[in-house]
Amino acid sequence: MDEDRTAGVLLGLACGDALGRPIEFETPARILAQYGEVTEMLANGTWGKPAGTVTDDTDMALCLARSLVDCGGFDPDDVAERFVAWYDAGPFDVGNMTAKALSRIRDGESWETASQRVWEESPEGSNAGNGSVMRAPPLAVALADDHSQLVEASETSSRITHADPRCTAGCAVLNLTLAGLLVGRADPLSDALGWLDPTAALDDALRPVVTGDLDPSTLRSTGYVVDTLQTALWHGLHADSPERALVDVVNMGGDADTVGAVTGAVVGARFGASALPERWLAELDGRSELRALATRLATR
Template identity: 50%
Template sequence: MEELGAWRDRFRGCLVGLAVGDALGATVEHLAREEIRARFGVHTEIVGGGWLDLEPGEVTDDTEMALCIARSLVAQGRVDPEDIARRFVAWYLAGPKDVGRTVAAALIGIIRGESRDEAAERVYRAAPHRTAGNGSLMRTAPIALFHAWRPRELVQASLDVSRITHAHPEAMWACVALGQAITAAIQATAAPAEALLSAAAAVPEPAVRRAVEEAPLLNPDTASTFGYALNTLRIALWAVTRHSSFEDAVVAAVNLGGDADTAGAVTGALAGARSGLSGIPSRWLAALCGRAELEALADRLLDLAQQPAPRDPDGDDSAASRQRSSSSG
């Protein structure tokens, strides 16, 4: 019972931590670190504003897309990429305040009648150097929670759900790396930095492994904060492994500037999986919009994670089976 309580705290911490990091970072998104220092000294409070003119505690597309995935997992009881894609499309058509370019391009293709794979592949082939963004990394935490004790299925599902919008191997395998780090944090009695880094590095994509290996050496004064999946993965792993508390890790990540909401969201998901909801500052929890649903979804994901793996009625026609060979060399 005590162990179940710890898992519940960590599941809640992961989803709520994602949203907290998103809401904190959104205020300083697109600002250079020097601009943040000039305006805030150190940015530590959830106050809204920013280029999206958010209300205090309001979240961005990072959390909204993660919610689409979490709601689908709970409703379907399994990973259903078609259902997730439908939810992404409905969210997009509702007119969110912000949508990433790669996400928008893929979803527009689906709206126009392309299949999921056709849309993502078209976007990737049209500009492969521009499709390794962090738009699938930012939303992947619910996939990790659902597969917290099913590591093989975690790999397949992470690739499949990334591929709805992001078919670049680096973006896809970055999702796997983060998911494996989150599950290591969930399962550990005390998640040391080495365990998180080792879990994240256990992927066949060389660029992702290098990013994980480089994370502890990141220089916060010169680190790239452009919205590239491996930049964000590197920042999150650095922040969480160099800072022992949730607050210190997320503050460090968002104050680097640039794509600060996504750096905050990814760092918050990983740091929250380690610290649990109990490790997130109460002032941030009080400021956050939508906390109740996030906690309820986390509880349901914990229930589902402890059940036997559901069978996939569509068989093994997965992105994992398509990508393992092409991404391993």
């Protein structure tokens, strides 16, 4: 695999996360009034952090990447332990389903039981969040040449905190698409949908991204995994540059950091790390470790 593209997956994810972090939860109108079009890493904003600060999206992707490297492969028990340790350290941003599942794991439940119960107890509308797809891309780098193993690991990784079938299938679709980009497939999302035969909700939302039969004005930046994938894959696969894709999605506001992170992984795999704006990378937290982990994942 091309080293520039593998580095692009993790660095793109972190760039989208950090670019969207200051304007998370804002509306497009409020973003425009306060900042104009956001094209730079901003300080302060929603979480009051320095420019280039990443959130739980990148933090949890780093937990997964470090586990893959240290364990020599995917070990869900080790990943769950790392997630709990990260959660116990008191991150400033953590999703509701993630927090509920990790709290139960910390209190002694197995991750399988914890996430299943959280899902069963969550009403429709709050049971299929994007908290597992945002962290999934390290698996695509590590397992790009083994689709069966990549699907199994992606679905299992999701189930540590997000057991809804839309979430598990969403992680697999995203990672199959990233893997396809990394190995040079011409139509990676179409291949991913054909390989996985995902749930109808995902297929109905993502098939128009393949065909181009989609009105971009209908895209949404929310915490719902289907919205996140539809928006991120449309912009990630159709934009003419990583900068254009990420500027467009984060300025939608809403769940700007997570939609930015997923879009960033896609454009990173598509264009490579060298196509990411250097001015963004210069301010990005953890850029050296992200690049080093990508190299180790791709060569493990």
